[in-house]
Amino acid sequence: MKVDQAVIKTCFHCGENCTSGKIFLQEKQFCCDGCKLVYELLNENDLCTYYNLNSNPGISQKIKIRQDKFLFLDDVEVKNKLIQFTDGSKTHVTFYLPQIHCSSCLWLLENIHNINKGIVHAKVNFINKEVFIIFSEQETSLRKVVETLTYIGYEPHISLQELDENKLTVVNHTQLYKIGIAGFCFVNIMMMSLPEYFSSTGKVEDNIHQILQALVVVFSLPVIFYCASDFFITAWKGLRNKFLNIDTPIALAILITFCRSIYEIFSGTGTGYLDSMSGIVFFMLIGRMLQQKTYHSISFERDYKSFFPVAINVLKDNVAKPTIIHNVKVGDVIQIYNNELIPVDAILSKGNASIDYSFVSGESLPVAKEIGEIIYAGGKQLNGILELIVVKEVSQSYLTNLWNKDVFKTQSEEQEQSSFIHWLSKYFTFIVLSVAFIAAAYWLSQHQYNKMWNTLTTVLIVACPCALLLASTFTNGNILRILSKNKLYLRHADMIERLTKINHVVFDKTGTITEQKTLQIEYQGNPFTTTDKINIASIMLQSSHPLSKAIVEYLHVLDTIEIHDLKIIHGSGVEAWINDRHYKIGSYDFIQNAKNISNIELKSSSVFVMIDNKVIGDFKINQQYRFGLKELIQQLRNKFAVSIISGDNNSEKQQLQTIFGQETSLLFNQKPAQKFDYIEHLKKIKHQNVLFIGDGLNDAGALKAGNIGIAITENANNFTPSCDGILDASQFSNLYSFIQLAVAGNNIILLSFLLSIIYNVIGLYFAVQGTLSPLIAAVLMPCSSITIVLITYGLTQFHAIKLKLQT
Amino acid sequence: MSAIIIMLLGSLLIASGFLLAFLWSVKNGQYDDDYSPAQRILFDDADKDKPTK
8 A cells, every 4th residue: 555645634624634644535534533523414414614614614623522521511500500591492501612713613603503403593702702502492402502512623611610600791882882972972062163163253143152052061961971980980099099090180181171161151251172171081982992902702810710620420339420520529439531630639549540730730741640649630631531539629629729829819919000101190190280380370470360260270171191191002002902913912001011121031841832732752773674663653552641642653654563462561661572572662660670771861751662672762752842932032032031940850951951042041840839939039139020921830820920921822712820911822933023012112102202292282381371272272182182093003003014913 | 043053953963863873783782793794794595495483
């Protein structure tokens, strides 16, 4: 049989490489049986439009989901928490499906009634990655609906956290209402003020004048009482806490403008500044919305509850019964399936445990456990079914304790409020007030009381810091938007400013600078003969250990043979006899029984091959570093100090040192608390501003301790510890560009500040003389707002394009 | 009443109509998801020979 190895085809369903090259259906190639099954199902139900809308839209089915995983959904308690409404026959439910990514998903999910006839209606909200489903209780059940979704690759995300909080995404529309109403009032007031400005005699006909003025007042009421209410509330809150926030001068300006305008209109002395006032409110509401844009589908505050499964199988009298995790008691026997997370501390009683702790401790290779050993919560089983005896309940487990550790919590509160806006708001009010009072005092000394009042109020009106504030809200808002397009999701606009101040970047190793899934294998030693190669691949095929699987893939032998004389020593290696040749493949300890090996340094990260009591070589297991790591580190090292702090052993030290350079400090075998202390040390002793980039639970403390902590994830919906930002792994190499964009943003803000100060000075020039007419105010204020908006938007776009980011 | 007042009221009426339309569209959830409606309209109607509900 001739197999063309040069061309690796991609799976018709999910687009991954077809490594096996054996799975075909109707001339279409698939990477695994799961993908093929989905295709068959869709084909049967005439749903192949799915594949026509986008190429390879599917979700990889390589990790199989066990059949009875969703039995817990038959439990009434769980059911009641999940469903939104039911009348006994029709039930409404909304699922969060993180896999939704393209229009094919949308199409398939909305046509799901072709697969499960019990589903009456399905509607996708693409932005929130949610699907709203109405199904008929007679024809199907909640569990069957979830199973249908899972079968076609869209496993709903059901977590304890959501069950506990019973969260329904209620979209808050208030902000949009406010903007709409403010905009409406603003343009109408503007329109009705125009006759005043342009009448040649200076006075419009009396009755028309009165009607216009009355309408202006009517339209200004919703602006000040509804649209601007947030400014008053925050200003009031700030004052009560004896703190002048940026909303204080704004609220003051709005209030004084309103009062003075009402006075002028009713006393017949003038036309007031209500058009400027509504304009300000309108623009600032827009700026605020841009800056406060939230990511519905991303959560920065996940805790261990969303990490754990909802239910787990408890064995009672040899019958497995799905039980909600809160109800698991000490002494229960639980079953853990392949690729499942162990949610409690437990003793292994049955099965081959090979536990992946990379998320909890940072160890890159799976750990083998013997029967009778304690397995701590948070590990993921990689090798078949386990039975465990619970020793600690979920709320008491090691993992939960790690999470709730007090040191990690107290620190985050005392983040210094040194941002420019805070500084500005502190002094701005004082400066404006003193200008107003000095000018008023001058006119008082001239005995011009009318002008004194005039000056006092108009200074406060024009000096409203709205242009200053718009500069920062629009710049930050646009930067947040650009970053999120490039898959860096920041928690808050303040993080942009913090990003500009960092001077030390600390990386975690496992999962942060290495890829989570792929293991890179390198063979060192005497080359294999063809028979040896086939034999070794065949032997490794018998073992389900993840390293064996990786080696099989590395050897890429298609014609494997059957093996009869085989002995698998769990956690150590494999021994086999083929045609009187003795093969022994496994860890250093496993091999060294026969003969010593000189190269001890590699012992922790290599699989050794021994044929007839002779070591002929070893497979070195390397972590695959992320794409662009080397270039990124070079860029970063020019500007910042860089360190690595890892929970893993130091087997990769040499490799890392060549990438990171000799002066970089590399720390290994670090416990979560040590990571935290290291960051604190950098901050407190060396007075550095630290950016920490990590991924796992062991980084949770360090992520909080850093001036800014960014979690990296291969899928933005995966579980991440609480952090300031989430970065998609595919964009890892752009990290330096992101920092540069933040720095550029800072400069743009400063530039627009200067500009708005010029506008303010012009306004003040008229105001202190007591000659600010409503017309000047009405032109000056929207003008300054619009120019600031255009400049900030244009410049941020320009910088983003220059840095080759998506805009 | 002079013509300008009638014009004014007319323009206000029209503007209020647009404001109400905007508020309704927000309430109706048209700003919640700006991706799927645009895609949905392009899908071929596969169900056309089935009875509509």
